[in-house]
Structure formats: structure tokens, C-alpha cells
Amino acid sequence: MTSIFKRKHLFYYLAIIPSLVIIGLFISPLILTFYYAFTDIRGNITLGTLNSVIADPVFSASYMRVIIYFILNILIKFLLATGAALCLRHPFKGRRILSALNFAPYAFPMIPLYFDWFLMYHPSWGVIPYMIRSLGLTPPNFLTDPNLAMYFVCIAHAWAATPLWTMIMTCGITSVPEEAYESAKIDGATPTRMFFKITIPYIKKYLLMNALLSCIWVTGEVTSVWLMTRGGPGTSSHILASYAYLQLYTGYYNKAAAMLTLGIPLVVFLMFLLSRVLAMED
């Protein structure tokens, strides 16, 4: 090649340009978001947009729902995955096939599956109300009851990520050295106690990491809410990002920017916690 590439670092600098462009293009929308949050629709600099958003009761309700979404989401995933991991711990015939099959929801694209959940919940021809009816019970109005809709959206959302958690829990539980269990058994520990005193501390870091990551991503969750309820009925199942997204979708991008700006402290806080967890010793 020409002499220009023989200079020590030049090729590296050239090769890194696209990456820097990407980083720059990633940061600039963030700055733009702040800019729009502090302007009104005509471009005048004002605090009015932020104030109107803070005064909006739907926004604060959506913000609070994010916390419910966090807790419910982690709880569902953790319980389902722990159960499955405990059942899959000891080898048996067909274990590998079962694990592979149960990974399917994570490998499938999620958008068609949200439609699918929407239809399964449907009050007149959905399969879930049908199953409940055939047990002789009255099914709730899954996605049309303002008090319940968001919980059922959350179940569908958690369902999609459960396989990943199951995989992590299975890896974690099988990686605990067998000697630890054996010596605890000799000391007369019950299985429940061993689970909480040996297994959980052993995989604590990975559990916390995944819990925080799923919280961070739930803060920015739009798709599940949008496809299953559009935030409805009314505004009862909106969460932070989906409500901001609705504003953008209807053209109020200043309002959307203000809402997202108010959400960023939560994301930054969660990211800070994540960095502390990542710095933890294994």
C-alpha cells in the first residue's frame, strides 16, 4: 500500500471514523430532545412545555405505572424462571429438547406475538376467556377493563423475556458447586433454606444485572402497550414512554420531548445502579 498507511496510527484513525459518526449521531438526538423540551411549538425558549407536562395528571399516573410495571415484570419473570430452572436442574429424558422448545418465545419476533396475545385475550372469541368460561368462572374483561388492562399487557410483555431469565437461572443454579449443597445437607439445611442461602447469593450479580436491565428497557417500553391497548381503555394502561410516544404520534413533539426528558433521570439512576452492580465482585 501507499506510504500513508505505514504511519503508525493513521489507519486506526480512519477505521474509527464511522464509529465516531455513529456515536455522534446517537448523542445528537438526545441533545435535540432536551432542546425541544425547553421550547414551545413555535420554537420560543420557554419552561411552559415542561410545566404543562408536569401538571398533566395522566403523565404522572403513567410515570407511576412504570414502577408497577417494573415490579410485576420482574416478579413474573423471576418466579416462572426460578421454577423452571429448579425443575430442569437434574438431568432427565428429554430435558434438552424441552429447554430448546421453551426458548421459542425469545427467538420469535415479538410484534406478531403481541397481536396474538391481543386476540387470545379478546372477550368474545379469545381463547383465554374461553378456557376460563369452560372452567365455569366468569372471565374478566382483560384488555377492556381500565383497572386490569395494564396488568395483562405486562403479563404478555414478561412472557416474551421469560426464556432468557430461565436460561440465566438454569446456568446460575447448575454452576453452584455441588459440594456447597452437600455440606449444607449434612448440616441439616432444608431445600428452601439452601435455595435462599446458597443459590441466590451465588447468582446475585446476574440476577441484579438482569433485573436492572429489564427495568431500564421497561422505562422505554412502547410496543407492547401500543399494540395491545393503545394505552386504553381511556389512558388507563399508558406507561411513561407510550404516553410520550402518543404525543409524538399526534404531532406534539415538544410535549413528547418534555415527557422523555422527565423520564431520563430515572434511566440514568437505573444505569448508575447497573454500573455499581457490574463493579461488584463475582
Next chain:
Amino acid sequence: MVEQPRGIRNLFKVENIAKALKALYLIFYTTFMLFPIIWMVSGAFKTDAEIFSKTPTIIPVRPTLSNFLPPKMPTAMWRWLTNSLIVSVSSASICSLIGLFGGYAFSRARIKKFKVFLNLLMIAYIFPPAFLIVGFTRLVNFFGLLDNLVGVILVYVCLQGPYNIYLIYSYMAAIPRELDDAAEIDGWSKTHVLFRLILPLSLPVIVTAFMWTFMMTWNELIYALVLLNSPSNLTMNVGLSSLQAGDISPYGVMFAGATVYASIPVVLFMFLQKYYILGLTRGGVRTA
């Protein structure tokens, strides 16, 4: 261990009850995991009468292909599928290419300043994309790329690029530098080293990055929904969601479209699986 006596009384022993409970739980869990997928695929082969019947069936009583064919399936569906393929394949290719160069430079250059960027890349990967949507929409609007697939591709490259670079970097960092040094002593230029030596060695991770980006962009809805408008420009996600209109939606067609849509990455994954798994285990990088 003492040999356990066999008999009917054993049925009620603690171990057997535990085993039965485990089996029951696994049945419940597997049903919960797989039922929605089975439901979607079977719905694609049902007639409208069967989908809207009061007693749902798991296996279609009268299987039909009519949901996949015109006149029921709108011809725009194939257009949307093509658009989705164009968007996903091009953004995945661009991302892998950028990742190849970026990963090489980050892993090979002994330049202290670069470390800062690595952390930025990781933060960019974790940051939820929904928080950038206002900024990106305005940027795309500013460049006049609204309702244009190019705009969507550029946004997707920006969103997925950071993780691609990081993934490829961490794999390349594990390739011994002595190989580079040996090649350079033999008089190879850095471009030769990259394309003749590092690229073949890191092919598994490039394929992994490609698959990852393909899946992420294939799954993306919210950006495409605000960036694309005209019916001929929609990606499959947006197209399917535009069919959704309350109780009068053509659900059979939506199931059929969703099944086709969902099966494409699965087919792609099956073809590239060999490389994909190699990339994950050898790169030592978590994937989600």
C-alpha cells in the same frame, strides 16, 4: 444408600410427590411458553368462521391456505415484507461493516483515548431507544428523509451500531496480537491484515452481529411507525399494525402475515446457527 422397597406405598413418598410436582410445573410452564405461538400458527390456517367461533379449536378443523393467498391477503403484504427485508438486511450489513472497522481499530490501536468511546458504546447499547425518538424524528425530517426507507435504515444503523461495534471489538480483542505483528513483519499493510487475517478469523462474530441487528430491526416498530406513512413504504410491522382496526380486523390474514413474518428470522437463524453459536461462546459476550 439403602435399597428402597418398591410398591404402591412408594407413590406417596416425598421424592415422588416432588417429582410429580416438578412434572406438573414443567407441563404448565411449557404450555404457557408455547401456547401463544401454536395459537398464532394454527390461526393462520383457520377459516374466518372458525376464528370467530365461540368454541376455539387448537388444531384447525378445516385447514385452509386462503389466508395466505389473494384476495384475502392484500397484495401490499408482500410489498411490506420486501420493505422489511430491505431495511433489515441493509442496516445489518452496514452495521457489521462499521463494526468490522470500529472493532478492529478499538482492539488493535494502543491509544488511550479510545477507552472512553468503548464506555460510550456500552451506554448507547443499554439506553432505551424510545428516549431518542423525538430527536431522531426531527433529524430525519430535517434531512427530508421522512416516509423514506433510507431514513429508517440510517436511524436503525445509529441505534444498533454501538452494540455491533462493541460485540465485534470484544471478540477481536481475544485474537492474539502476535498474529498481526507476524503479518506486519512479513510486510503486510494494515488493510491486508484486516481483510486477509482478522476478517476470516472473526467471521463468526460478524455473522452474530449481522443476525443480532437483523433481529433487532426486524422487531422494531415504534420508529418505523412514525417515520413511514404511505402504504407502499411500510415495513411489515407497521403494515400489520395498520390492519388492526378493532373488531372488524381481518384476523386470519393477520395471523397468516404474522406467521410468515415470524418464520423468516427463524429460517435465517437455522442457516447461520453454526456461526452464531460459535460467535457467542468464543466472544465471551452476553447477548441480551
